[in-house]
Amino acid sequence: MELVDHAQGLLPTLAANVTDTISNGTDPDSSFSSPHGVMEGLLLFFGAQFPLMAIFVLFHDKFGSYLGIDLTIPFILCGFIWVTIKIMSYLYEAVEDLVKTHLMAKVSIDNSDALFLQLTEWLAWQPIMANSRSVTVETPYDRDWDEESALEAPHPEIAPDGAGITLNFSMQEARIPSRYTPAIGSTQNFWHNGTFFRLIRSQNTVGLRNKEIIVISCFGWSPEPVKKLLQHAKEEFYAKNDAKTTISRPKMYESKKFRWERVAVRLVRPLKTVVLDDSYKVRVLSDMHEYLHAATPRWYANRGIPLRRGYLFYGPPGTGKTSLSFALAGAFGLAIYIISLQDPKLTEEDLSFLFSKLPRRCIILLEDIDTAGLTRRPDSSSLEDGKPKDSEDSDKDGDVDIPPSKEGAAVADLAKALKKEFSKSADVSTPGKKKEGITLSGLLNAIDGVSSHEGRVLIMTTNKPDALDEALIRPGRVDLKIPFTNATRDQAKELFVRMYELDTKAAGLLPSSPPSSPPPSITAGSEILPANNTPQPLTIDELSHIAAEFSSKIPDNQIISSAEIQGFLLMRKKNPREAVEQVGEWVESLIKQKESRSKVSDGK
Numbered sequence: 001m002e003l004v005d006h007a008q009g010l011l012p013t014l015a016a017n018v019t020d021t022i023s024n025g026t027d028p029d030s031s032f033s034s035p036h037g038v039m040e041g042l043l044l045f046f047g048a049q050f051p052l053m054a055i056f057v058l059f060h061d062k063f064g065s066y067l068g069i070d071l072t073i074p075f076i077l078c079g080f081i082w083v084t085i086k087i088m089s090y091l092y093e094a095v096e097d098l099v100k101t102h103l104m105a106k107v108s109i110d111n112s113d114a115l116f117l118q119l120t121e122w123l124a125w126q127p128i129m130a131n132s133r134s135v136t137v138e139t140p141y142d143r144d145w146d147e148e149s150a151l152e153a154p155h156p157e158i159a160p161d162g163a164g165i166t167l168n169f170s171m172q173e174a175r176i177p178s179r180y181t182p183a184i185g186s187t188q189n190f191w192h193n194g195t196f197f198r199l200i201r202s203q204n205t206v207g208l209r210n211k212e213i214i215v216i217s218c219f220g221w222s223p224e225p226v227k228k229l230l231q232h233a234k235e236e237f238y239a240k241n242d243a244k245t246t247i248s249r250p251k252m253y254e255s256k257k258f259r260w261e262r263v264a265v266r267l268v269r270p271l272k273t274v275v276l277d278d279s280y281k282v283r284v285l286s287d288m289h290e291y292l293h294a295a296t297p298r299w300y301a302n303r304g305i306p307l308r309r310g311y312l313f314y315g316p317p318g319t320g321k322t323s324l325s326f327a328l329a330g331a332f333g334l335a336i337y338i339i340s341l342q343d344p345k346l347t348e349e350d351l352s353f354l355f356s357k358l359p360r361r362c363i364i365l366l367e368d369i370d371t372a373g374l375t376r377r378p379d380s381s382s383l384e385d386g387k388p389k390d391s392e393d394s395d396k397d398g399d400v401d402i403p404p405s406k407e408g409a410a411v412a413d414l415a416k417a418l419k420k421e422f423s424k425s426a427d428v429s430t431p432g433k434k435k436e437g438i439t440l441s442g443l444l445n446a447i448d449g450v451s452s453h454e455g456r457v458l459i460m461t462t463n464k465p466d467a468l469d470e471a472l473i474r475p476g477r478v479d480l481k482i483p484f485t486n487a488t489r490d491q492a493k494e495l496f497v498r499m500y501e502l503d504t505k506a507a508g509l510l511p512s513s514p515p516s517s518p519p520p521s522i523t524a525g526s527e528i529l530p531a532n533n534t535p536q537p538l539t540i541d542e543l544s545h546i547a548a549e550f551s552s553k554i555p556d557n558q559i560i561s562s563a564e565i566q567g568f569l570l571m572r573k574k575n576p577r578e579a580v581e582q583v584g585e586w587v588e589s590l591i592k593q594k595e596s597r598s599k600v601s602d603g604k
């Protein structure tokens with residue numbers, strides 16, 4: 001600061017000195033003072049107002065006399081070029097503004113819309129991004145397995161202790177190709193299908209939230225070419241994700257608001273890989289098909305019925321409830337939106353908002369609904385159909401079972417009264433503070449509230465259907481209930497065939513013929529076995545024969561889940577014969593483990 005003040009004080013003094021010197025024409029050192037009076041004229045004209053001009057003239061005189069040349073012309077030329085550039089850029093901006101305002105059409109997309117992601121993803125595949133000078137780089141973590149390039153694949157390495165060949169993934173993350181999209185604050189000009197487009201990506205802060213905006217413009221009065229471009233980007237995005245299921249979950253942003261975020265893209269799970277009684281599969285498939293049909297919305301509207309469909313998949317853990325949900329999504333090409341009601345930060349407001357932001361047709365999956373801790377609000381003892389009503393009829397409270405005996409009833413009433421008092425005082429002690437977590441009425445409001453999009457399929461899964469509130473699973477909210485059971489013998493056989501049939505098919509179904517180039521088989525120790533150790537693939541007859549043998553050793557009283565059988569087979573995925581030999585022993589130890597209620601077995 002001191003330096004600046006000093007310089008500011010010095011400049012007028014210098015200017016005054018130089019003005020004096022020049023006006024007196026008595027500079028003894030100046031053998032080459034500015035000729036023709038041009039510089040003097042400039043100085044006389046600007047000197048007093050612009051002290052820098054005086055310094056400039058002094059420099060001109062001293063440097064010119066030192067070099068022995070006249071610097072007036074180059075200086076004037078430079079000034080002229082500078083002024084010309086300024087005028088040109090001013091004119092350019094004025095013309096650009098004029099063109100942008102009157103001759104270009106534009107479309108804005110903000111990052112809360114799904115199109116933003118589709119567009120940026122599409123841009124990342126375009127060659128323009130490879131040559132762009134201003135880009136944002138990100139590491140894509142939600143890629144599907146089949147996007148993994150050969151470059152990223154781990155290379156087998158000899159283990160340091162010489163024990164065998166292992167796959168080494170240490171460099172894998174480093175090899176993931178980055179994704180480049182236009183940088184914030186940048187402008188990209190590009191041509192697409194013979195049309196010129198200008199893209200500007202910017203960011204502004206709205207409240208606590210950073211909002212990103214992409215504006216695409218094109219020449220002409222109509223934004224039609226931009227709309228076509230966006231449609232093209234959207235279609236390419238979906239074409240790339242065809243045969244894949246996208247999975248989204250709520251994500252909390254800086255503004256403490258939840259929004260949907262795509263968390264994964266998975267290859268479609270074929271329906272046939274889910275082992276379930278065919279009649280159930282057909283029922284749910286045909287019901288969904290009819291519901292998703294283009295004519296259905298009109299049919300529902302004509303009858304004043306809300307266009308919704310809900311399914312409840314219930315049964316023990318690991319019996320295929322989630323698997324069927326994903327397979328259905330794949331079969332109909334729908335995206336899956338998963339909500340965990342256990343999330344303590346998720347409020348009812350968030351839930352309603354998330355439901356309102358669902359695409360027209362999608363699957364929304366509420367997993368393990370019985371563990372979601374859904375409560376009826378204490379003062380919702382007056383809930384009817386799960387929603388608040390005006391009456392004070394507290395006996396219908398869903399969360400207190402009133403014992404039949406008189407004393408029991410009295411105790412229950414007391415407990416209820418205490419609970420009510422407690423919740424009242426809690427509410428009073430924290431005025432204005434919202435109760436966190438989702439209540440039953442909050443969930444019901446989200447499911448059939450006005451803001452929730454019609455057309456979606458709601459799937460709820462549970463291990464304990466009896467623990468669910470009736471309001472949640474009444475018709476209109478749950479239209480189809482599909483039971484899942486532990487594996488029957490038939491299902492065990494099907495699981496066995498599914499596990500090994502592809503190897504048999506790959507081997508050409510020839511009896512006992514080895515595949516031309518057997519894939520490397522990996523044992524539990526991740527050691528790649530030499531090719532001659534690879535078990536011989538089964539012929540189709542052998543497969544069916546040993547599958548029957550396998551299933552005969554599975555108890556028929558359905559105490560083993562499909563997930564457990566799958567886990568056992570996975571440990572012997574290249575060796576079906578071994579699986580058949582060991583299944584009896586495995587079943588025995590598993591039953592013992594279940595009887596002792598231990599959570600772990602001996603690892604067989």
Ligand SMILES: Nc1ncnc2c1ncn2[C@@H]1O[C@H](COP(=O)(O)OP(=O)(O)OP(=O)(O)O)[C@@H](O)[C@H]1O
Pocket residue numbers: 273274275276315316317318319320321322323324461462463484562563564566
């Ligand atoms: N019926 C089945 N058909 C094919 N695979 C199954 C089946 N049941 C379970 N699995 C396999 O077991 C694993 C767990 O299955 P899944 O998650 O679908 O079970 P779930 O019933 O949803 O379990 P949970 O109730 O614990 O959520 C998956 O890898 C799946 O492939």
